[in-house]
Amino acid sequence: MKKKLYLVTGNEHKYREFCAIVPFPIERLALDLPEIQSLDLEEVVRAKAAAAYTAVGKPVLVEDVSFEITAWHGLPGPFIKWFNQTLTPAGIARLMRSEADRSVAAREIIDLYDGTEHRLFYGEVTGRVAEEPRGESGFGFDTIFIPDGQERTYGEMSAEEKNTISHRAVALSKLKNYLKRVEEGEMR
Amino acid sequence: MKKKLYLVTGNEHKYREFCAIVPFPIERLALDLPEIQSLDLEEVVRAKAAAAYTAVGKPVLVEDVSFEITAWHGLPGPFIKWFNQTLTPAGIARLMRSEADRSVAAREIIDLYDGTEHRLFYGEVTGRVAEEPRGESGFGFDTIFIPDGQERTYGEMSAEEKNTISHRAVALSKLKNYLKRVEEGEMR
Numbered sequence: 183m184k185k186k187l188y189l190v191t192g193n194e195h196k197y198r199e200f201c202a203i204v205p206f207p208i209e210r211l212a213l214d215l216p217e218i219q220s221l222d223l224e225e226v227v228r229a230k231a232a233a234a235y236t237a238v239g240k241p242v243l244v245e246d247v248s249f250e251i252t253a254w255h256g257l258p259g260p261f262i263k264w265f266n267q268t269l270t271p272a273g274i275a276r277l278m279r280s281e282a283d284r285s286v287a288a289r290e291i292i293d294l295y296d297g298t299e300h301r302l303f304y305g306e307v308t309g310r311v312a313e314e315p316r317g318e319s320g321f322g323f324d325t326i327f328i329p330d331g332q333e334r335t336y337g338e339m340s341a342e343e344k345n346t347i348s349h350r351a352v353a354l355s356k357l358k359n360y361l362k363r364v365e366e367g368e369m370r
Numbered sequence: 371m372k373k374k375l376y377l378v379t380g381n382e383h384k385y386r387e388f389c390a391i392v393p394f395p396i397e398r399l400a401l402d403l404p405e406i407q408s409l410d411l412e413e414v415v416r417a418k419a420a421a422a423y424t425a426v427g428k429p430v431l432v433e434d435v436s437f438e439i440t441a442w443h444g445l446p447g448p449f450i451k452w453f454n455q456t457l458t459p460a461g462i463a464r465l466m467r468s469e470a471d472r473s474v475a476a477r478e479i480i481d482l483y484d485g486t487e488h489r490l491f492y493g494e495v496t497g498r499v500a501e502e503p504r505g506e507s508g509f510g511f512d513t514i515f516i517p518d519g520q521e522r523t524y525g526e527m528s529a530e531e532k533n534t535i536s537h538r539a540v541a542l543s544k545l546k547n548y549l550k551r552v553e554e555g556e557m558r
Contacts (some may be wrong), residue, residue: 216406216417229404243503255456261449264409268443277465 187242187294187361190215190234195321202345203354206334206361213237215244220295221259223248223291224302231295241296241358247349248289249323251311253281259309262323271315284310288349289326292357301360319345375482376424377431378403383509384433390533391542393420394549401425403432409447410478411436411452419483429484431545435537436477437511439499441469450511459503459514472498476515476537480545489548493540508532 187206189200192214200208215237218229227246234242247260258265258274265274278284291307307329315325317337325337329347336344345351371542374395380402388396403425406417415434420491422430436451446453446462453462466472478493495517503513505525511523524532533539 216408218404219407219449219452220404221456254461257453257454257456259452261407261452264407264447264449265445268409268445268447273442280465280468331475 187243188238188240189245190230190238191245193321196350199241199345199346199348199350200245200354201343203351204358204361206341207360208243210236211238211242215261218248219261221256222258223289224299226260227291227293227302228295228300231293231300235295235297241294243292243294245290245350245353246293247322248287249327250289251278252285253278253283266322271323274323275312275314278311279313286311286327288323288329290349290353292353294357294360301354303356303360305349305354305356307347307352309350375431376426376428377433378418378426379432379547381509384538387529387533387536387538388431388433388542390529391539392546392549394546396431399426399430405434405448407449409469411448411477414448415456415479415490416488417480419488423483423485429479429482430481433478433480433541436475437515438475438477439466439469440473440475441466441471443467459511462511463500463502463514466494467501474499474515476511476517478537478541480541482545482548491541491544491548493537493542493544495535495537495540504516 186209187209189197189208190211190213191197197210215230215233217226220226225266230244234244246260247261250256250259287306287308292303296299309327309329312328312335316335317325319339320336325335327336374397376399377385377396379385380403385398386408389435402485403418403421405414408414418432434448436448438444438447475494475496480491482489497515497517500516500523504523505513507527508524513523517523
């Protein structure tokens with residue numbers, strides 16, 4: 183029998199993407215834990231996992247995302263949530279108008295933490311910032327992120343399509359493979 | 371006899387400004403505590419004070435600053451430190467080139483926390499973002515901040531002059547008055 187996983191996140195959209203990609207039962211614990219200020223995504227995720235474990239008292243899954251604009255020396259990075267809330271994606275695109283270099287990396291780190299060991303799963307997709315928001319799908323920066331090799335933003339893709347290629351999908355497929363190996367080990 | 375105050379900060383410049391303004395003995399504890407991600411400066415400062423008290427085990431002084439650009443809906447706010455580190459003040463001024471509204475508020479909150487009660491002291495100075503960095507004094511955003519009623523940036527002022535009018539000076543003068551009242555109370 184598969185053990186249930188607990189994803190601690192204040193973000194319903196992220197929970198849906200986890201469930202769509204990982205074929206293991208996942209329960210959402212809707213705690214909005216404080217995150218630490220850092221430009222190092224891994225540091226943010228490890229601290230969040232430790233806080234989630236303390237709050238929940240059992241092994242937890244947490245994740246966080248970083249949106250690293252080259253022309254802005256890596257900003258907003260893990261602070262993307264606050265840029266989305268204040269400037270909005272349209273405002274980010276507007277501020278980027280004067281930038282010749284539109285390249286950006288979308289990074290995801292998932293941490294499966296049992297109170298002792300952090301198991302980290304990484305996803306990264308490089309791309310560019312759209313000149314204005316396009317599409318209605320997704321959330322966060324989806325409407326202004328065009329992955330390399332594509333002409334459309336995440337926001338112009340179906341959920342299925344985004345969930346095949348996104349930074350979160352890359353990290354989740356690694357988590358999925360890890361969970362499969364654990365399960366096979368337990369079956370033997 | 372005046373009790374010693376412990377200022378917990380990773381920032382040597384801030385310590386010097388505290389000592390220059392408050393005529394009470396202040397010792398610096400150079401811990402660089404993690405700060406929480408929030409656009410609410412008071413929330414950041416309260417959490418920092420709680421973490422500092424836990425680390426130090428005696429009453430602590432902490433402070434934090436916010437740089438709230440109107441055209442950016444309050445960003446960078448308490449994230450100013452990371453903007454300074456990555457974009458640099460010159461980069462902030464460059465991104466502001468396309469903004470008609472250059473107004474900004476520099477806010478300071480000091481928290482004197484004894485493990486039970488938070489005593490908060492506020493300072494705010496409104497002004498505008500300079501078109502490019504000017505001056506050599508100060509630190510952080512000083513070279514791009516022009517207080518209302520002035521033509522010069524903090525960076526073009528002497529330390530004495532900045533320490534008479536700055537957001538930090540406003541908060542520190544309230545702390546100073548509070549400490550005087552406590553001392554007078556103890557003398558009676």
